[in-house]
Amino acid sequence: MLHSRHMTRPEMPTNARAAAIEALERAVGAAHVLHAPEDLIVYEYDATIDRALPDAVVFPATAEEVAAVVRAANAHDLPVVPRGSGTGLSGGAVPVKGGVVVVLTRMNRIVEVDAANRIAVVEPGVINLALQETLAPLGLTWAPDPSSQRICTIGGNVANNSGGPHTLAHGSTVNHVLGLEVVLADGRIVHLGGRVADAPGVDLRGLVVGSEGTLGIVTQATLRLVPTPRAVRTMLAIFDTIDAACEAVSAIIRGGVIPVALEMLDQEIIRAVEPRIHAGFPLDAGAVLLIEIEGLAEAVAVEAEAVIEACRASGAREVRSADTQSERDRLWEGRKSGIGAIGAVTPAFYILDGVVPRTLLPVVMRRILARSAEYGFRCANIFHAGDGNLHPNILFDPQESGAIQRVLDLGGEIMRICVDAGGSITGEHGIGLEKRSYMEWIFTPADLAAMADVRSAFDDAGRFNPCKVLPGGHGCATGHADEVARHLATPGVYI
Amino acid sequence: MTATDDHLMTTDARLAALRHAVPSDTERSPHAYSIDGVEPAVAFSPAHAQEIAALLRAADEAGLVVVPQGGRTALNLGRPLERHDVALDTHGLARIVEYVPDDLTLTVEAGIHLDALQQTLGEHGQYLPIDPPPDDGVSIGGLLATARSGAWRGHLPAARDLLLGAVVALPSGELAGSGGRVVKNVSGYDLHRLHTGALGAFGVIVQASFKVAPLPTATRTLAVRAQTLAEAGVLALRLWNAGLAVRALSVLAPEAAERAGLDGTPTVLVELAGLDVAVDRSAEIVREAARALSRSAEEPAGAPWERLRRLHGDRAATVVRLGVPATAVAEAVEAVRAAGCRSWGHIASGAVIGHAPHLDAAVVERLRAFAAERGGFVQVEAGSRALRAAADPFGPHEVDLVRLLKVRFDARGTLNRGRWMEGV
Numbered sequence: 029m030l031h032s033r034h035m036t037r038p039e040m041p042t043n044a045r046a047a048a049i050e051a052l053e054r055a056v057g058a059a060h061v062l063h064a065p066e067d068l069i070v071y072e073y074d075a076t077i078d079r080a081l082p083d084a085v086v087f088p089a090t091a092e093e094v095a096a097v098v099r100a101a102n103a104h105d106l107p108v109v110p111r112g113s114g115t116g117l118s119g120g121a122v123p124v125k126g127g128v129v130v131v132l133t134r135m136n137r138i139v140e141v142d143a144a145n146r147i148a149v150v151e152p153g154v155i156n157l158a159l160q161e162t163l164a165p166l167g168l169t170w171a172p173d174p175s176s177q178r179i180c181t182i183g184g185n186v187a188n189n190s191g192g193p194h195t196l197a198h199g200s201t202v203n204h205v206l207g208l209e210v211v212l213a214d215g216r217i218v219h220l221g222g223r224v225a226d227a228p229g230v231d232l233r234g235l236v237v238g239s240e241g242t243l244g245i246v247t248q249a250t251l252r253l254v255p256t257p258r259a260v261r262t263m264l265a266i267f268d269t270i271d272a273a274c275e276a277v278s279a280i281i282r283g284g285v286i287p288v289a290l291e292m293l294d295q296e297i298i299r300a301v302e303p304r305i306h307a308g309f310p311l312d313a314g315a316v317l318l319i320e321i322e323g324l325a326e327a328v329a330v331e332a333e334a335v336i337e338a339c340r341a342s343g344a345r346e347v348r349s350a351d352t353q354s355e356r357d358r359l360w361e362g363r364k365s366g367i368g369a370i371g372a373v374t375p376a377f378y379i380l381d382g383v384v385p386r387t388l389l390p391v392v393m394r395r396i397l398a399r400s401a402e403y404g405f406r407c408a409n410i411f412h413a414g415d416g417n418l419h420p421n422i423l424f425d426p427q428e429s430g431a432i433q434r435v436l437d438l439g440g441e442i443m444r445i446c447v448d449a450g451g452s453i454t455g456e457h458g459i460g461l462e463k464r465s466y467m468e469w470i471f472t473p474a475d476l477a478a479m480a481d482v483r484s485a486f487d488d489a490g491r492f493n494p495c496k497v498l499p500g501g502h503g504c505a506t507g508h509a510d511e512v513a514r515h516l517a518t519p520g521v522y523i
Numbered sequence: 524m525t526a527t528d529d530h531l532m533t534t535d536a537r538l539a540a541l542r543h544a545v546p547s548d549t550e551r552s553p554h555a556y557s558i559d560g561v562e563p564a565v566a567f568s569p570a571h572a573q574e575i576a577a578l579l580r581a582a583d584e585a586g587l588v589v590v591p592q593g594g595r596t597a598l599n600l601g602r603p604l605e606r607h608d609v610a611l612d613t614h615g616l617a618r619i620v621e622y623v624p625d626d627l628t629l630t631v632e633a634g635i636h637l638d639a640l641q642q643t644l645g646e647h648g649q650y651l652p653i654d655p656p657p658d659d660g661v662s663i664g665g666l667l668a669t670a671r672s673g674a675w676r677g678h679l680p681a682a683r684d685l686l687l688g689a690v691v692a693l694p695s696g697e698l699a700g701s702g703g704r705v706v707k708n709v710s711g712y713d714l715h716r717l718h719t720g721a722l723g724a725f726g727v728i729v730q731a732s733f734k735v736a737p738l739p740t741a742t743r744t745l746a747v748r749a750q751t752l753a754e755a756g757v758l759a760l761r762l763w764n765a766g767l768a769v770r771a772l773s774v775l776a777p778e779a780a781e782r783a784g785l786d787g788t789p790t791v792l793v794e795l796a797g798l799d800v801a802v803d804r805s806a807e808i809v810r811e812a813a814r815a816l817s818r819s820a821e822e823p824a825g826a827p828w829e830r831l832r833r834l835h836g837d838r839a840a841t842v843v844r845l846g847v848p849a850t851a852v853a854e855a856v857e858a859v860r861a862a863g864c865r866s867w868g869h870i871a872s873g874a875v876i877g878h879a880p881h882l883d884a885a886v887v888e889r890l891r892a893f894a895a896e897r898g899g900f901v902q903v904e905a906g907s908r909a910l911r912a913a914a915d916p917f918g919p920h921e922v923d924l925v926r927l928l929k930v931r932f933d934a935r936g937t938l939n940r941g942r943w944m945e946g947v
């Protein structure tokens with residue numbers, strides 16, 4: 029990961045700070061408030077580059093306590109930043125203007141699983157994998173499966189509208205949330221959506237999902253579950269070049285078969301992962317595709333044939349099929365360990381998240397690799413190819429003079445390549461702090477003004493997660509990303 | 524213009540201001556646009572998104588209430604309008620902006636009808652996988668604004684989940700977009716989701732991008748006649764859990780079965796869809812499950828799904844939609860039937876539809892209590908003006924935030940005033 033970048037801001041007067049902390053202690057109990065500097069530094073960052081110290085960290089146990097924290101923060105004019113496990117990849121949980129970080133990990137109860145109706149009710153601090161493990165014996169699963177699922181929370185998934193490999197077939201988190209209990213910026217607790225899909229009323233549920241903690245704090249979520257498939261086929265298609273693998277992705281989609289997952293790993297990733305995980309990825313392959321199909325056994329067999337044919341026609345060297353559950357698990361272990369494995373082969377890396385139309389994958393990948401080479405950086409790619417969701421990882425050494433600056437420049441250029449191809453600046457990691465300057469590349473001032481109107485309707489004072497999602501904002505520092513954004517800005521809004 | 528000026532303007536002056544803002548060749552006779560028997564003062568059918576934005580701004584400044592309308596298939600969904608000054612016909616915006624079959628993505632203007640769209644998509648072996656009431660005669664803008672689904676919902680995504688992005692004309696005269704044209708995207712707020720199902724409260728959808736799907740290579744409908752609704756419910760739940768290649772799975776009370784062209788008995792109606800082999804295997808599973816209850820699965824003649832869709836979308840009747848968990852669907856079909864309706868329910872979405880010539884507000888409230896006890900809700904989908912004024916068409920939902928949003932986007936109540944609640 030990148031080395032940190034500290035954000036500085038004026039200190040709060042000592043008296044005001046003491047009074048605010050006392051109010052927070054009344055809200056959740058003194059045992060659940062941190063305010064000593066040595067305790068606060070743990071909460072100054074997430075999985076990205078920027079860091080900033082909060083004034084206090086609180087650990088509420090109920091929605092009422094969250095509401096009490098919000099009211100206390102309002103009374104003392106402090107920003108409120110919700111946080112789950114801190115695995116976010118866009119700086120969403122970094123308290124850039126200080127204030128109160130609300131850590132929701134104590135609210136980790138699976139309140140109810142109604143297997144017959146495929147519904148689960150959970151608190152926001154439940155870990156994604158813990159939910160999956162509870163559901164598996166019931167023949168059910170919650171579809172969002174980000175690679176961080178061992179530690180990320182459901183609340184974080186909801187806040188970021190998280191994806192994962194199986195988003196291709198099942199859609200992102202918002203498709204799997206039926207209802208939400210939310211604490212609003214005025215401390216009110218509201219219920220949006222419900223236990224059954226398509227509840228009457230304006231779909232505020234769909235608006236809050238993915239709003240990155242700027243519109244409300246989710247204190248309970250009612251989730252739609254999907255049944256575990258009858259039959260699954262996991263395949264590994266091996267290619268000599270990234271180009272050929274990209275062509276195969278387009279050919280598969282074009283052929284009318286939509287796999288449930290269609291993932292690409294390039295040679296840089298394979299060479300990092302294989303020695304550690306032994307997933308069976310050939311070290312000399314230019315790229316591999318991990319392809320999964322599910323459904324009735326008879327249909328899976330036919331669709332697998334179509335996929336194999338599309339891969340061969342695109343120049344696959346070999347297409348292997350995982351015959352046993354353990355082979356299948358090993359392939360997925362290789363995929364899910366990919367990002368972690370990069371850390372072992374480079375002093376630092378910068379993970380990017382962009383989306384392009386699937387038909388443009390080959391040309392976009394060529395541009396990204398060419399640009400990385402011109403910068404002199406290695407670029408490792410492990411991504412959700414089926415929905416055009418790229419994750420280039422730029423490998424670098426932070427000790428090298430000016431490296432961080434150049435990595436950020438390249439990151440901006442790669443985002444620009446995605447936008448110019450008619451794509452998006454994020455498919456699943458969110459805008460957070462990191463990408464708000466790039467928002468102007470894909471949205472007009474009128475688009476952004478409408479979004480700002482929504483934000484102020486929910487939170488007129490702007491205390492919830494300030495300086496996130498939308499560009500600008502009162503008192504929000506501009507950083508390197510803003511310079512990159514300005515430098516690369518060209519007209520050409522894509523919608 | 525200030526509110527004081529607004530009060531001083533005569534109706535003629537307001538209409539003159541509006542006519543000045545939009546091209547004269549877009550004006551239409553208002554006779555064809557009455558809603559609940561109220562004819563608008565003027566009607567326009569603009570040909571471009573910018574013209575709609577200009578019309579909204581002019582109406583907003585002149586204090587006129589605008590009612591957007593496409594296929595006019597769901598105009599009695601919601602409370603009666605407080606006013607209907609300007610009919611905004613969206614049919615002038617009916618272009619396909621971009622269709623990339625190999626990407627399975629599509630961008631269209633909002634006035635295009637679903638049937639025209641399905642025809643273009645069908646030429647490439649694709650479709651927009653949605654079956655709203657009453658039929659494919661709905662406009663895309665209306666489909667989104669009302670967010671109504673049919674029997675496929677739950678097996679396939681709802682319109683809001685197929686929507687990748689949208690552009691909306693606002694009363695301020697601006698065009699505001701959100702989302703994009705790629706199939707996965709979390710940049711910014713999903714305002715297109717806010718507008719989906721908002722009944723035009725915050726803006727007029729002028730353009731929308733969707734992900735589309737390959738057409739199934741085979742479809743087959745099977746009907747199983749049951750002894751009782753309870754038995755039909757048991758069978759339907761078994762089929763729901765059987766891993767079928769299924770696109771619709773419904774429980775029909777006898778009167779609804781009859782209207783669908785089937786025998787007048789409690790019925791499980793299932794539509795299988797997918798590859799031939801998947802449909803064949805699924806059909807075997809359905810037949811086995813029917814046999815286990817000493818019943819048989821038959822391929823019905825006629826078009827039962829289309830008939831049910833039309834019944835759901837019948838504007839001349841009273842139609843209610845309950846939402847209940849899957850296990851309560853059969854019981855809810857029975858309750859809706861006991862309330863005097865033709866009733867049927869979709870297992871996967873939990874939507875239970877009731878169709879009757881008339882219903883009292885008290886009956887709607889009783890059904891609402893029944894649904895609420897099971898964690899669900901009732902929406903009045905169609906009904907007389909009197910019913911929609913007496914019974915809340917929506918039931919309890921978050922209103923304070925909706926009012927706050929309305930103030931930001933449409934402070935003067937220019938759009939569809941009164942459909943949600945007073946002034947909204």
